[in-house]
Amino acid sequence: MEQSNEVKSPSGSDLFPALDVLNRLAVSESGFVFDPASGHNFTVNETGLVLLRLLLKEQRLDLILETLSNEFDADLREIERDVIEFASALKENVRA
């Protein structure tokens, strides 16, 4: 089977952009993000910045949720919903 570095969610769908795509992004402290392949830029808020940096180190959704639930005082389902929403927006803004 061909290997892929696309991140898999527990349900098996491709949730996050591929790791090589995330690695090429220029991410600044201000939350300004630039994709050098497409020339697109977008901004993320403070939480988005935390999540984006986390994604570069950790790609398993369950472990991401565990880390975030330790860091943020929020319901786990709410965190999961936000992460999925963020992942979807991220995939729209970067070129696979």
Next chain:
Amino acid sequence: MAIINATVAITGMNAKPDNPGPGLAVARCLRESPDFQGRIIGLGYDALDPGLYLDEYCDASYLLPYPSAGNDALLDQLQVIQQREQIDILLPCLDAELPGMVRLLPALTEMGFKTFLPTSEQLRLRNKDRLPELAEIAGINCPQIKAITQAGFLYQCQDEGWSYPLVVKGLFYGAYIVHSADEAADAFRKIAAEWGFPVLVQQMVKGEEYNLTAVGDGEGNLLGPVMMRKMAVTDKGKAWSGISIDDQTLLDASTALARAIRWRGPLEVEVIRDQQGHYQLIEINPRFPAWIYLSVGVGRNLPLALLQLANGQTPDAFPASKAGVLFIRYALEKIVPIAEFESIVMQGHRQITDNASTETEVPGDE
């Protein structure tokens, strides 16, 4: 590297904001390079070409006869300019003048001009009507394109599988996006009147525009590629703002084209990434684009590399290109004394140290 101390003539000093020529930007790239300490002679076709009056870029300026005046008129004027300026290197920057310049290459060489131009065959190979072949070489798609000489096609094209909107283009310049047969016929007449036949009809592709510029060394290598995404365009679709990128698909396609054609000289490859993510080859231009100053911005002074090649030197190794460098074009007014305008109109030339021979009296002057 060796300092270049040559006299360089550059054409394309027109700079209307909606569709500027590349010559002024090429001159700016050279002037700002510490490795160029020569003189720059600006060549234009119209007394209102702003580059002719910009002392910071051009040490002297001359008018050339329009290509329609014929080769003899062009050679005569170039001979006059050469006698006055002792030009070492000639850098033509406009599509329309290239076929003529290439044909005249033996005469230009005899006059003492060094150049780095494509061959006639290479120019023919990148013609807009050869796009499907070129796209195949590049390994990408291209929109349907057809060369026509009669407007009738524009009324029947939908029966042949075409659909509006279409782009009606000249072989060298000019493009109109049209949404109906009547609009297309009107554009056809305008293009034909200005640029002659054939007129090209291209299926409109929606998507994002990406461009690459580089220099082909004539051996199949693409030197110093610089890529950018258009961020804002003028009404004529020309880049008003752009950002440098690092796009492997565009680079691979352009490298394959340069290798297949063994391109010699500057070039610009234009593609659109359509809504399905497919790359569509739109054009290959045989010259630098007007946004060439971005090459200086990313650390790859391509006009300087071209000058080195024309001068028989090997260009220096290029540093890694920087993605994320932005350009934003702006328009300025140049204040021109009437005597300088008079000099261009009446004598066809202007020099920084050479005041007009006569003073034009303007009513109200004290």
